[in-house]
Amino acid sequence: MPAISIKNINKTYIDQDGNEVQALHDINLDVAEGEFVCIVGPSGCGKSTLLEIVAGLLDATGGEVMLDGQPVRGTSRDIGVVFQDASLFPWRTVRKNVAFGLEIAGVPKEGREERLKRYISMVSLNGFENKYPAQLSGGMRQRAGIARTLAMNPKVILMDEPFSAVDHLTKCTLQEELINIRQAENKTVLFVTHDINEAVFLADRVVLLSPRPSTIQKIYEIPLEQK
Ligand code: ADP
Ligand code: ADP
Numbered sequence: 001m002p003a004i005s006i007k008n009i010n011k012t013y014i015d016q017d018g019n020e021v022q023a024l025h026d027i028n029l030d031v032a033e034g035e036f037v038c039i040v041g042p043s044g045c046g047k048s049t050l051l052e053i054v055a056g057l058l059d060a061t062g063g064e065v066m067l068d069g070q071p072v073r074g075t076s077r078d079i080g081v082v083f084q085d086a087s088l089f090p091w092r093t094v095r096k097n098v099a100f101g102l103e104i105a106g107v108p109k110e111g112r113e114e115r116l117k118r119y120i121s122m123v124s125l126n127g128f129e130n131k132y133p134a135q136l137s138g139g140m141r142q143r144a145g146i147a148r149t150l151a152m153n154p155k156v157i158l159m160d161e162p163f164s165a166v167d168h169l170t171k172c173t174l175q176e177e178l179i180n181i182r183q184a185e186n187k188t189v190l191f192v193t194h195d196i197n198e199a200v201f202l203a204d205r206v207v208l209l210s211p212r213p214s215t216i217q218k219i220y221e222i223p224l225e226q227k
Contacts, residue, residue: 001069002030003156003188004054009063011049023049027063029207029219031156036182036189038199040222041209047192050209051160054190055081067156077104080154082162086145088133094120094144095129101151119147122181139170143177150181156188163198175201200224 011024023046031037039047052058054065056075065072067079088097098119102112120129123143133141142162149157163171175198182189193199199206199222206222 002066003033003035003068004029004031004190005066005069006030006050006054007064007066009050009053009065010061011046011053011058012061024053024060027209027219031188031190033188034186036191036202036204038191038193038203038206039209040193040196040199040206042211043194045209045211047194047209048160051081051158051190051192055079055158057081077152078155080149080152080157082142082145082149082157082159084161084165086133086141086162088141088144088148090133093130093132094125094136094147097133097144098147098151101148101153105151105153107151107153115151119151122150122184123147123177137166137170139166139174142166142174146178146181150185150187154187156190159189159191161193162191164193164195171198178202196222 006027006029009024009027011022013021013023015021027050039050041047049058053060054072056072056079067076072079089100092100095116098116099112102115107115120126123146125140125143125147128136128140133144136144146162163174166174179202191199191202206224208220208222210218210220
């Protein structure tokens with residue numbers, strides 16, 4: 001059974017002028033447990049829309065998303081999300097932000113300190129535990145966001161262009177780190193990016209969501225050489 005099963009998903013938005021905008025047309029995609037799949041495609045092809053639907057943050061117009069065979073209805077603790085801007089709580093330190101994730105995951109108080117240390121060091125934020133998000137660089141904020149999401153111990157992690165707002169060198173470091181984290185945690189990951197190089201570097205499998213045409217929208221598998 002796939003960890004994530006996207007079945008015939010359709011999404012139509014109504015724009016400001018009242019016109020229908022079909023963002024997704026009959027999209028099907030399965031992600032196996034432990035698999036790291038990247039969805040690439042040009043701006044506007046519907047990647048964020050698809051991820052938001054999988055996250056339960058947006059309702060599809062048609063179709064269904066299954067998580068371990070169960071339909072996703074609204075947001076779920078089993079799904080962790082990392083967006084472009086980390087969305088940390090600005091009034092909480094790094095430590096408190098990550099601790100929030102542990103709390104959500106129901107980790108008892110005694111076990112939290114050890115897990116906190118583990119996730120903070122996993123994202124190389126040792127020494128920054130007591131800083132507030134505004135005191136960190138963009139790359140550090142993304143790291144803190146990833147640590148918070150990992151701390152929630154979700155079954156699957158959804159990432160929407162998580163590194164696109166950081167400088168190039170930081171991006172390369174974060175990509176390397178994500179590969180290491182991924183190996184250590186063995187999570188199922190669905191990652192959205194417009195950057196094909198990033199996708200090929202990170203993923204087990206890359207799929208292309210074609211630009212939104214009037215009728216046919218398709219998911220194409222991009223063959224990767226054996227990594
Ligand atoms: P991507 O993430 O690939 O850039 P999006 O999912 O953001 O694509 O958008 C897909 C399409 O849906 C685009 O044509 C976009 O303009 C349209 N769209 C997205 N959000 C809305 C909205 N709230 N209202 C109307 N149209 C929208
Ligand atoms: P509150 O009830 O305090 O408003 P929410 O449940 O709305 O808390 O979540 C607050 C923030 O926590 C969200 O803006 C989001 O950034 C983050 N969050 C919540 N659930 C998740 C999740 N499953 N994965 C990643 N971040 C999450």
